[in-house]
Amino acid sequence: MIRILLLSCFFLSLVGCAAPSTVRVQVDAEAMAGEAAIQKQLAFDKQSEYSDRLNNISSVILRSAAPMCPEDQGKTMSIDAADKKMFGKDWETEANVKFGVGDQFVITWVSPTGGGAEADLQVGDRILAVNGTDYGSAKKERNQFLNSLRAITETTSDFATLIVDRSGEKRSVSVPLKQQCNFDVRLDPSDIVNAYADGKNIIITRGMMRFATKDEQLALVISHELGHNVMNHMDKKMTNYALGSILDIAAAAYGVNTQGLFGNAAAQTYSQDFEAEADYVSLYYLKAANLPVESVANFWREMAAEHPGSIKSNHAASHPATSERFLAIEKTVAEIRLKADSGQNLTPNFLPK
Numbered sequence: 001m002i003r004i005l006l007l008s009c010f011f012l013s014l015v016g017c018a019a020p021s022t023v024r025v026q027v028d029a030e031a032m033a034g035e036a037a038i039q040k041q042l043a044f045d046k047q048s049e050y051s052d053r054l055n056n057i058s059s060v061i062l063r064s065a066a067p068m069c070p071e072d073q074g075k076t077m078s079i080d081a082a083d084k085k086m087f088g089k090d091w092e093t094e095a096n097v098k099f100g101v102g103d104q105f106v107i108t109w110v111s112p113t114g115g116g117a118e119a120d121l122q123v124g125d126r127i128l129a130v131n132g133t134d135y136g137s138a139k140k141e142r143n144q145f146l147n148s149l150r151a152i153t154e155t156t157s158d159f160a161t162l163i164v165d166r167s168g169e170k171r172s173v174s175v176p177l178k179q180q181c182n183f184d185v186r187l188d189p190s191d192i193v194n195a196y197a198d199g200k201n202i203i204i205t206r207g208m209m210r211f212a213t214k215d216e217q218l219a220l221v222i223s224h225e226l227g228h229n230v231m232n233h234m235d236k237k238m239t240n241y242a243l244g245s246i247l248d249i250a251a252a253a254y255g256v257n258t259q260g261l262f263g264n265a266a267a268q269t270y271s272q273d274f275e276a277e278a279d280y281v282s283l284y285y286l287k288a289a290n291l292p293v294e295s296v297a298n299f300w301r302e303m304a305a306e307h308p309g310s311i312k313s314n315h316a317a318s319h320p321a322t323s324e325r326f327l328a329i330e331k332t333v334a335e336i337r338l339k340a341d342s343g344q345n346l347t348p349n350f351l352p353k
Contacts, residue, residue, distance in 0.1 A: 037093075040094060041094050041097060041098075043094075044091055044094035044095070044098060045094075045098060047187070047189070047206075048098060048108075050187055050206055050209050051109070051187050052109055053209070053215075053218070054185060054187050054204055054209065054218070054222075055080065055109050055111065055185065056111060056112065057215055057218055057219050057222060058185040058202070058222045059076075059078050059111040059113070059114055059180070060111075060113055060289045060291070061219060061222055061223055061226065061285055061286070061289045061291070062076075062180040062181045062183065062185070062226070063076070063078070063113075063114070063178055063179065063180040063289075064285070064288040064289035064290070065180075065181050065223075065226060065230075065284075065285040065288055065289065066179040066180050066181055067288075068181075068230065068281070068284065068285065068288065068347065068348075069181040069182075069226075069229075069230045072181055072182050072183065072229065072230065073179050073180065073181065073182055074153035074154065074179070074180060074182030075152055075153050075154070075155055075157075075177040075178065075179060075180075076114065076115070076152070076153065076177065076178055076179075076180045077114065077115050077116045077121075077152065077160055077175045077177060078110070078111035078113070078114020078115055078116050078117070078178065078180075079107055079109060079110050079111070079114070079116035079121055079175075080107070080108045080109040081105045081106060081107050081108060081127055081149070082095070082099070082101055082105065082106065082108050083101060083102070083103060083104060083105045083106070083142070084096070084101050084102055084103065085142075087101065099123065099124060100124050100126075104126050104127070104128070104135055105126070105127040105135060105145070106124060106125065106126050106127070107121055107122065107123055107124065107125045107126075107127065107164075108123060109123065110122065110123060114178065115175050115176035115177055115178050116175055118175075118176050119162075119173045119174060119175040119176065120173070121162070121164065121173060121175065122166065124166070125164040125165070125166050126164060126165040126166075127162055127163070127164055128163040128164060128165055128170065129161075129162065129163040130145065130148045130149055130152070130160065130161075130162055131148055131151075131152075131160055131161055132161070133145055133148040134163075152177065153182055155177065157177065158176065158177055159174045159175060159176060159177060160174075160175045160177055161173070161174055161175075162175055181226060181229075181230065183197075183200060183201060183202055183226065183229050184200065184201045184202070185201070185202045185203075185204070185222065186201055186202070186203050186204070187203075187204060187205075187206065187209070188203050188204065188205040188206065189205075189206055190205040190206060190207060191205070191206055191207040191210075192205055192207045193205065193207040193208050193210075193211045193306075194207060194208055195208050195221050195222075195224070195225050196225065196228075197225040197226070197228040197229045197233075197234070198234060199229055199232070199233075199234035199235065200229070202222060202225040202226060202229065203225075204218075204221065204222065204225075208221060211302075211303075211306070212299070216291060216292045216295065216296055217296065217299045217302075219286055219289070219291050219296075220282060220286065220296045220299055221299075223281075223282035223283075223285040223286050224278045224279060224282040225278070226282065226285055227277065227278035227279070227280075227281040227282045227285070228274065228278045230281065231274070231277055231278065231281065233274045233277075233278070236274070271318040271319070272317070272318065272319060272320050275318070275319045275320055276320055276324075276325075276328060279320075279325055279328060279329060279332075280328070280332055280348060281348050283296075283329065283332045283333060283336060284336065284346060284347060284348050287336050287340075287346055288346065293333050293336060294333060296329065296333075297325075297326045297327075297329040297330050297333070298326075300322040300323075300325045300326040300329070301322070301326060303322050304322040304323070304326075307322075310322045311323050335349075
């Protein structure tokens, strides 16, 4: 009874709320549904555009940096493929319009400089078989097919054999396989300007894609996150966390709840140093990929212009100041230039073990 009374009071209060002074334009429900479909397709196409740009730049870096990540290498055709299940029911229609995606796997991206392009694979080609494994609609067959795609990263062969269907014509294609740093690069739909690595993946947000408008800037961000993975920063942070947690456990034994204070503090001990190291090695990855390094430091000036609070040094911060990062990158560029001019190997300088 009280709930009904409260609801009645609420609706009565709405009667007295201020209202617009003009007549609201009425639109046809069918027309609105059609416009919604158009906008949804535009959203899907924009996401694909971001994804293509990210893949095109990252694939070059991952392949070129392969000699510098010997423990994390794998083979690649430098293509992406998907069936409708990979997009989910919410985007099935849009994926079909864009790529012709259905029950079978369709190529959705081909690196302009990878093995797939050398084999003349094209977006829209339907993949019918990989190294003799056919694809069927049953869940078991689909999983076998996915496993055959994943197995390519670990194969000792220099080629993969694909059967593809292009506009009703079946063809057998021998795709050259190339070594690359074996980390997935993913696009995060978040609008926050951010990028991060988790030891296995490199994640770049849409917000960062919009901020890094120049390809050389995006390449710097990708290479920086690659540096975190190659230099095993996540594993090192976890090791430091475990060491610090010993003190948390010891305190707990005496009835003191530290709430993970020592573990978290230890995990952040070398945070700025890890960021600086990722900045440093990233320049060598860019150089190996024959991508511009001379002006990439300007990325940090643009970042400082958007986020002035990052300009000054702060020992408590997890990242170095943008002013320090700009100057450090400039010095690294000079180091690389000197090595190139004197015929030295273009690899980072490591501390003696």
